[in-house]
Amino acid sequence: MNKDANIYIAGHKGMVGSALVRLLKKQEYTNVITRTSAELDLRNQSQVAAFFTQEQPEYVFMAAAKVGGIEANNIYRADFLYDNLQIQNNVIHQSYLHKVKKLLFLASSCIYPKLAPQPIKEEYLLTGVLEPTNEPYAIAKIAGVKLCENYNRQYGCNFISVMPTNLYGPNDNYDLKTSHVLPALLRKFHEAKMNKKDRVEVWGTGKPKREFLHVDDLAAACVHLMKTYEGNISVNVGTGKDITIKELAETIKSIVGYDGTIHLNTDKPDGTPRKVLDVALLHSLGWHHTIELNEGITKVYNDKFLN
Ligand code: GFB
Numbered sequence: 115m116n117k118d119a120n121i122y123i124a125g126h127k128g129m130v131g132s133a134l135v136r137l138l139k140k141q142e143y144t145n146v147i148t149r150t151s152a153e154l155d156l157r158n159q160s161q162v163a164a165f166f167t168q169e170q171p172e173y174v175f176m177a178a179a180k181v182g183g184i185e186a187n188n189i190y191r192a193d194f195l196y197d198n199l200q201i202q203n204n205v206i207h208q209s210y211l212h213k214v215k216k217l218l219f220l221a222s223s224c225i226y227p228k229l230a231p232q233p234i235k236e237e238y239l240l241t242g243v244l245e246p247t248n249e250p251y252a253i254a255k256i257a258g259v260k261l262c263e264n265y266n267r268q269y270g271c272n273f274i275s276v277m278p279t280n281l282y283g284p285n286d287n288y289d290l291k292t293s294h295v296l297p298a299l300l301r302k303f304h305e306a307k308m309n310k311k312d313r314v315e316v317w318g319t320g321k322p323k324r325e326f327l328h329v330d331d332l333a334a335a336c337v338h339l340m341k342t343y344e345g346n347i348s349v350n351v352g353t354g355k356d357i358t359i360k361e362l363a364e365t366i367k368s369i370v371g372y373d374g375t376i377h378l379n380t381d382k383p384d385g386t387p388r389k390v391l392d393v394a395l396l397h398s399l400g401w402h403h404t405i406e407l408n409e410g411i412t413k414v415y416n417d418k419f420l421n
Pocket residue numbers: 182183184185187222223224225247248251279280281292293294295296298299315316317318322324359382383384385386
């Protein structure tokens with residue numbers, strides 16, 4: 115990937131897309147192409163076709179998607195399925211028509227079967243039923259992974275996909291209804307401390323386990339794989355380590371310096387009991403995470419709430 119290559123970051127305003135823009139600029143890539151969703155609705159086939167004709171990207175990072183936490187996925191089921199199918203069909207098909215040299219598609223660890231053996235290996239995809247709360251999103255992302263694989267097999271494209279674990283970092287979503295657990299708890303504990311509340315509500319039993327990767331690490335893994343990996347396996351990208359939601363809450367409570375209590379609201383869903391990724395393939399491809407969880411959460415908290 116030459117430093118002056120035309121590189122399109124779909125979804126550049128999002129947490130993953132903005133991390134990719136930051137990294138590519140730091141690595142002195144000079145032609146990073148972006149469009150806001152107001153400028154280019156990726157669900158609109160003719161708009162996407164006109165964009166590809168105009169910009170002729172050589173490399174595409176597909177970080178655009180409708181994403182959210184467990185509650186958002188469970189409420190906006192049709193939107194998560196329709197929007198994500200439309201976005202990825204348009205970008206992947208136009209990448210084929212316009213002979214894009216390489217495309218990297220971002221899937222998600224939540225598309226593995228709900229009760230896959232742990233840690234989850236790439237070959238466990240499609241070997242069992244999905245987690246009901248985010249089945250629409252998972253079906254859409256599985257379709258994206260399969261689109262890449264089959265454009266490679268039928269048309270000789272070079273479209274790779276990655277399977278990131280739960281992410282956190284700059285530009286995360288902190289809306290308490292639609293966000294993921296880590297930003298939600300950072301905000302809840304911070305506001306409880308500021309407002310001298312005596313307790314913080316944590317959803318579920320606290321027993322599920324989750325793996326968390328800083329988004330700057332994900333961006334580094336994506337650029338590394340864009341430069342080095344070719345193939346039809348959707349590569350797991352994570353730390354290979356997980357903690358319970360209760361342990362996460364205790365960690366964030368301590369980092370924020372909150373001294374009230376944690377209330378577990380078991381009326382809320384737990385979702386998948388566990389989804390820690392097997393990262394042996396990723397490590398064999400020469401990449402390893404660098405940001406440990408406590409250090410990463412502390413920096414995100416300081417940058418978001420204390421500066
Ligand atoms: O991060 P999260 O919303 O998504 O929830 P998933 C993870 C766990 O944290 C669940 C618990 O067991 C939640 O019940 N949790 C505790 C909370 N307190 C909270 C809270 O205040 N907010 C939230 N959001 N959760 C998502 C998928 O699953 O994983 C997405 O739905 C996506 O499609 C994402 O793939 C990576 O990890 O359960």
